[in-house]
Amino acid sequence: MYKYHCLNPISEVGLAQLDENYVVTGNADEADAILVRSAKMHDMEFSRNLKAIARAGAGVNNIPLERCADEGIVVFNTPGANANGVKELVIAGMLLAARDIIGGINWVQEYEEDGDIAKITEKKKKAFAGTELQGKKLGVIGLGAIGVRVANVAVHLGMDVYGYDPYVSVDAAWNLSRSIHHAKTVDELYKECDYITIHVPALDDTKGMIDKNAISLMKDGVVILNLARDVLVNQEDIVDALVSGKVRSYVTDFPTKEIVGVKNAIVIPHLGASTEESEDNCAKMAAAELRDFLENGNITHSVNYPDCNMGVKGDGERITILHKNIPNMLGQFTTLLAGENMNIALMTNKSKKEYAYTMIDVDSEVSADLEEQLTSVDGVLKVRVIR
Ligand SMILES: NC(=O)c1ccc[n+]([C@@H]2O[C@H](COP(=O)([O-])OP(=O)(O)OC[C@H]3O[C@@H](n4cnc5c(N)ncnc54)[C@H](O)[C@@H]3O)[C@@H](O)[C@H]2O)c1
Numbered sequence: 001m002y003k004y005h006c007l008n009p010i011s012e013v014g015l016a017q018l019d020e021n022y023v024v025t026g027n028a029d030e031a032d033a034i035l036v037r038s039a040k041m042h043d044m045e046f047s048r049n050l051k052a053i054a055r056a057g058a059g060v061n062n063i064p065l066e067r068c069a070d071e072g073i074v075v076f077n078t079p080g081a082n083a084n085g086v087k088e089l090v091i092a093g094m095l096l097a098a099r100d101i102i103g104g105i106n107w108v109q110e111y112e113e114d115g116d117i118a119k120i121t122e123k124k125k126k127a128f129a130g131t132e133l134q135g136k137k138l139g140v141i142g143l144g145a146i147g148v149r150v151a152n153v154a155v156h157l158g159m160d161v162y163g164y165d166p167y168v169s170v171d172a173a174w175n176l177s178r179s180i181h182h183a184k185t186v187d188e189l190y191k192e193c194d195y196i197t198i199h200v201p202a203l204d205d206t207k208g209m210i211d212k213n214a215i216s217l218m219k220d221g222v223v224i225l226n227l228a229r230d231v232l233v234n235q236e237d238i239v240d241a242l243v244s245g246k247v248r249s250y251v252t253d254f255p256t257k258e259i260v261g262v263k264n265a266i267v268i269p270h271l272g273a274s275t276e277e278s279e280d281n282c283a284k285m286a287a288a289e290l291r292d293f294l295e296n297g298n299i300t301h302s303v304n305y306p307d308c309n310m311g312v313k314g315d316g317e318r319i320t321i322l323h324k325n326i327p328n329m330l331g332q333f334t335t336l337l338a339g340e341n342m343n344i345a346l347m348t349n350k351s352k353k354e355y356a357y358t359m360i361d362v363d364s365e366v367s368a369d370l371e372e373q374l375t376s377v378d379g380v381l382k383v384r385v386i387r
């Protein structure tokens with residue numbers, strides 16, 4: 001029986017995949033796994049029993065990834081599972097910036113004077129007129145799950161699309177419409193585009209990437225969209241640019257104390273992934289990742305350990321070892337197993353940066369003593385025997 005704890009509400013459709021072998025607990029300290037959306041986990045202490053964290057979503061900047069890796073906790077996310085939801089909100093954001101739809105609707109809503117509203121509308125509407133997206137240049141920074149979808153749909157809206165991503169994956173490149181211009185530098189994209197949308201993770205080298213220097217390279221009256229993370233855009237600099245009119249509109253999914261209430265800031269309360277479909281997709285993928293890890297030891301879509309798969313566990317026992325990626329680990333493991341006269345039926349080892357993972361199927365029972373000896377090897381972070 002495995003116990004899981006939810007730090008945020010997680011779609012029931014996903015949780016339903018955790019069958020009778022799983023039970024929810026309100027106490028994170030006794031959980032084998034945690035499911036989370038955007039709850040901040042940096043200040044949390046983790047119990048030795050915790051084996052995995054599944055982020056039902058894309059961004060993992062709310063989770064202390066390295067500390068988890070050091071404590072032998074595998075962190076998963078759900079790549080692409082909410083990308084369509086975000087794509088659709090980006091298109092909505094561009095339309096809201098292109099025309100004063102919000103101002104117009106508010107005017108109608110707040111209209112209190114007596115008189116013929118239909119007639120007055122026809123006089124008043126020019127105050128809310130705007131422009132069209134067709135024919136405008138859109139720059140997409142980050143061509144991952146969301147960026148590719150946004151770029152492709154913008155082509156269908158008749159926009160001239162520029163994409164920038166120095167680390168673009170082969171899959172993403174295959175999925176990208178051939179009519180998208182490849183911006184070789186981000187500065188080229190800044191100079192060309194009428195609309196700029198960011199779809200990169202919050203990392204040390206992306207935080208604050210849209211600052212006064214970047215904005216100074218952009219066209220006057222540019223529209224910037226940020227449905228990725230608040231920290232990617234320097235908040236003081238974007239407020240200054242909105243006040244001066246250099247930036248015509250800033251559409252963001254992240255309210256901050258600096259941006260709320262600023263004229264021409266369209267601030268959405270983090271709704272990108274808040275659709276039934278995205279919530280279900282993320283929860284289903286997260287639950288499937290957790291089950292495969294807890295029951296078979298397989299790792300898929302981890303952000304702090306290598307992906308590694310040895311298929312469904314058979315009748316025998318499976319030893320899984322999370323460890324540092326340093327020399328002679330496998331030699332030490334196999335020597336310990338040989339010392340117990342154990343036969344290895346199947347073995348695999350994968351590494352990712354400083355961390356590695358070894359899975360070993362054995363033909364006989366793993367003793368508590370062997371488990372203890374494996375745990376004591378210098379560089380081993382967690383040993384688990386799946387029986
Ligand atoms: N508003 C929301 O509700 C919502 C929902 C999902 C994701 N997000 C945010 O959007 C981000 C992107 O999501 P995704 O699913 O597309 O992720 P993804 O991992 O599929 O794509 C990210 C892309 O950014 C690229 N990249 C990294 N550093 C870059 C840089 N310096 N310059 C240009 N490109 C760079 C990567 O190569 C990758 O292709 C997430 O990390 C998350 O922060 C927000």
Ligand SMILES: O=C(O)[C@H](O)COP(=O)(O)O
Nearest residue numbers: 037038056057058059273
């Ligand atoms: O990174 C993500 O997936 C999004 O920001 C969605 O976050 P949420 O699951 O809290 O809506």
